[in-house]
Amino acid sequence: MKNAVFLCSVLVLMGISYEIKAQETFRKNTLFAEGLGSGGLMSLNYDRRFSDNPQGFGVRAGLGYFQWSSDRFLSIPLLANWLVGNNGKYLEVGAGLSLAYVETFQHNPNMEVSLEDFEPSSRFGLMQAPLLNIGYRRQPIDGGFNFRVGLSPYVTLGGISGIYVIPWPYMSFGLTF
Numbered sequence: 001m002k003n004a005v006f007l008c009s010v011l012v013l014m015g016i017s018y019e020i021k022a023q024e025t026f027r028k029n030t031l032f033a034e035g036l037g038s039g040g041l042m043s044l045n046y047d048r049r050f051s052d053n054p055q056g057f058g059v060r061a062g063l064g065y066f067q068w069s070s071d072r073f074l075s076i077p078l079l080a081n082w083l084v085g086n087n088g089k090y091l092e093v094g095a096g097l098s099l100a101y102v103e104t105f106q107h108n109p110n111m112e113v114s115l116e117d118f119e120p121s122s123r124f125g126l127m128q129a130p131l132l133n134i135g136y137r138r139q140p141i142d143g144g145f146n147f148r149v150g151l152s153p154y155v156t157l158g159g160i161s162g163i164y165v166i167p168w169p170y171m172s173f174g175l176t177f
Contacts, residue, residue: 026053027143032174038077038098038131038152039064045077045172054090054141055083064098075100079133088140092148094133102127130155139176146174 030047037043043064050057057080064075079096102125135150154166 026141027176030139030146030174030176032146032148032172034062034064034148034170034172036152036168037064037170037172038062038075038079038096038133038168040066040073040075040100042066043075043077045174047081049083054088054139055085057082060094060096070104072103073100077131079131081133083137083139088138090137090139092133092135092137092150094131096131096133098129098131098154100127100129101125135170143176146172146176148172148174 026049028049032045032047034043034045035041039045039062041064043062045060045062047060048058050059060077060079060081062075062077064073064077066073066075076099077096078099079094081092081094083090083092085091131152132155133150133152135148135152138145138147140146149171150169152168152170154168156164156166
């Protein structure tokens with residue numbers, strides 16, 4: 001009986017020691033490039049975890065770019081996120097806000113390029129949009145390659161029809177350090 005208690009105690013202590021070691025080597029910073037997603041067409045982002053283990057609360061900020069026809073958007077996505085899971089594989093859920101500077105350029109139907117085509121028209125300004133985020137994140141505890149994939153739908157408020165939700169997928173690759 002004493003041997004069984006001793007063996008169980010040693011196994012529990014080894015498990016605690018392993019968990020403490022994993023927490024000591026846990027890397028909290030991630031830099032990643034995201035295609036589509038909350039930053040627009042392309043964005044560069046920084047993510048920071050706040051707890052002593054990968055699970056739990058973190059924040060991210062980025063700089064993104066998107067161009068559609070004669071409209072150009074420069075965005076700053078700001079999100080809070082929560083990770084659930086273990087062993088470097090997590091469900092990521094987040095919410096935040098995207099701040100964007102929007103310009104509409106003059107349209108040239110003859111496809112002739114002139115300096116006036118690159119000057120903003122009278123329509124430009126700042127806008128903000130609420131963001132949601134849900135997806136899979138692979139983030140090794142001891143650092144290295146980071147991969148994320150999921151949905152980051154844009155939510156537009158107001159207007160004649162009320163609320164619109166635009167499904168918007170994302171995929172990102174980065175480095176955890």
